[in-house]
Amino acid sequence: MTMGAYASAASASSSGTPAPPLTWSACEGKISAELQCATLRVPIDWSKPGGKTIALTVGRAPATGAAAAGTVLFSPGGPGGAGVQELSRALPHFAALRTRMDVVTWNPRGGVSGEHIPLASCAAGPAFATPDSRREYDQALKANTAGIVACRDAVPELFAHLDSATQARDMDAIRAALEEKKIAFLGNSYGGVLGASYARLFPQRLRAMAVDSVPDHVDPFEKSERLQYEGLEAGFQRFVRWCSGSSDCVLRGANVEKTWQAVVRRAERRPLSGAPAAGERRYDGDDLKFLAYGLVDSTTDWPVLAKAIASAAKGDAAGFDPQGRGLPSRVTAMLAVNCADGFRYDGYHAYRAAVRRSVKVSPNFSGMRENAWLACSPWAAKAANPPASLPARELPPLLGVGPVYEYPSVRAITDQVPGSVTVKYDGVGHGRYLNAGDPCVIGHVNRYLIDGEVPAPGTTCPAWPA
Incomplete structure (x- = not known):
């Protein structure tokens, strides 16, 4: 990346002192030429604004239309997902939004791109x-x-300051460096935890917040886990119903749920062998649950899941892990x-x-x-940023997007703020805006982010592509 002067945000979120504006130039690496990049220095520890700093790479896809309506700050989730690379990859999905708004993202501290952690x-x-x-x-x-x-x-000091509340302060430093009094935010997946954290710290600086396929970070952990399980069971039941009526399902005509549960019990009693590449590795019931979980959330993988269950019922778990890699x-x-x-x-x-x-x-x-x-457990210190409710009266109405699996968790967040709406995607598939480019979802989110237009309660987007 060819950079001009670094912007420093050491006081942007703590004392209100304006941060120097960002200096934009071409991005390094395999990034779309439509994106511009800049560097922003932020404190590792926001309680010590004069202490050590790290450099965040910030990316911008400028508005393409004349009538700009502000800035959308975007997080792909992860946690630690490299926003610049993700925005570059999915740039066509943002085309309509960019007719009115700049889309800005960043590669977060401690991210999976390895910018700050070896x-x-x-x-x-x-x-x-x-x-x-x-x-x-x-x-x-x-x-x-x-x-x-x-x-x-x-990196002990950085490792101790990776929580999403600290990263929300990084977000506010970006807002200040953009010279925006308020921003709109679009969070995909774990980006919703960043959004909730920002909403708790800086509610007065949010013009709008849209969250897509996000985990619940407002309820106690016990409840959020229950919502995740309820969503996963709903997704699995979609697979079961598909299997009963599809010629692509090798278990058609069988009781799919009972067959699956019997496979898990069998693997718990005596772990199953896998693909030749797995060698001596064996798969118990918990292994199979984890491997099946990834297949449930993609309709294109449902025939693969059905075949894997059928083979496992005969003692062969290779269909769940064809490369024999085991659990990551x-x-x-x-x-x-x-x-x-x-x-x-x-x-x-x-x-x-x-x-x-x-x-x-x-x-x-x-x-x-x-x-x-x-x-x-037990190496982690006490949670620095535990789940907590949102300051509902200080926030604008929120917009959520929830596929079958994530819908209960998304609702947990949006239901806290009066006037908010969660659009239900009537199918499975994580990240409808960023990952799928779903036109129905994109239309609702864009209208909200640009004009503040919240869809009617009960709005549903059909499973797509049809």
Whole structure:
């Protein structure tokens, strides 16, 4: 990236002192020529504005029309997703919005692009753990801590300041450097946690906020987990209904749900073998739940899921993991954000209680989410940015977009603010605006971000493409 002077935002969000404006120039790397880039320096620790700083890469897709209506700040989620690269990749989806608005994004601190944290020590961390006893739990915690230490010790000060509230202060520094009194915000996926964090800290600086396929960060963790499970079960039931009527489903005519549950029980009793590339690796029921979860959320993968279940019923789990890679490790830098935002369990008894609750809510995927968040214990300090309600009276009406799986979680956020609406996407598929380019969703979001027009309550977008 060819850069002019660095802008410094050390006081932009703390004392109100204006930040120097950004200096825009061409972006480095394989980024669309339509984007411009700049660099903004922010404190690692916002409570120490005169302390060490890091440089954030900020990207802008300028408005293409004459009648500009302001700026939309966009986060792709992740956490840690590289906004500049994601905006460049999906730029056609923003074409109509750009007729009236600048779209600005940034590569966040500690992001998966590795700009601030050495990828050699942080690309992989703890594995998904499935302990069924206190002994196994303690073993998992020991392994998890070992998977974190190298990354944490490489950049200890930054590692301690990756929570979304700190990143919301980075967002406000960008707003100040853009010389905008108020901004609109579009958050995809985990970007909704950034949005909720910003709304709590700076409600008076939000003109509008749209969130798409986002997790709940306003309710206690116990409730947000229940909403996630309810959404996942709703998505699985869509798969079951499809299977009963589609010639592409090899389980057509069978009781799909009972077959799946029997496969999980069998794998729990005796883990199943996989593809030749998996070697001696075996897959237990928790492994199969995690691998199936990714297939449930994509209709194009439903025939693959049906075949995988049918093969597993015969003792072969290869269909769930054709490359034999097993379950991935958690990306450490991303996990550091999750844990600091309160997605964690405080001790063995809290973990086991969560697993017991999930059995009641999710007969098909119970325990899966607990196994993921277990990686936050015990190395993570107390959550710096736990879930909390929004200052509803200080915020404009919000707009949510929720596919079947995420709809309950999105509603948890938008329902807090009077006048808000969540558009229900009548299908599965994560990230309707950014990832899918869904024209119905894009139309509603653009009208809201540009003109503040909230659709009617109960608005639904049909499954797309039809």
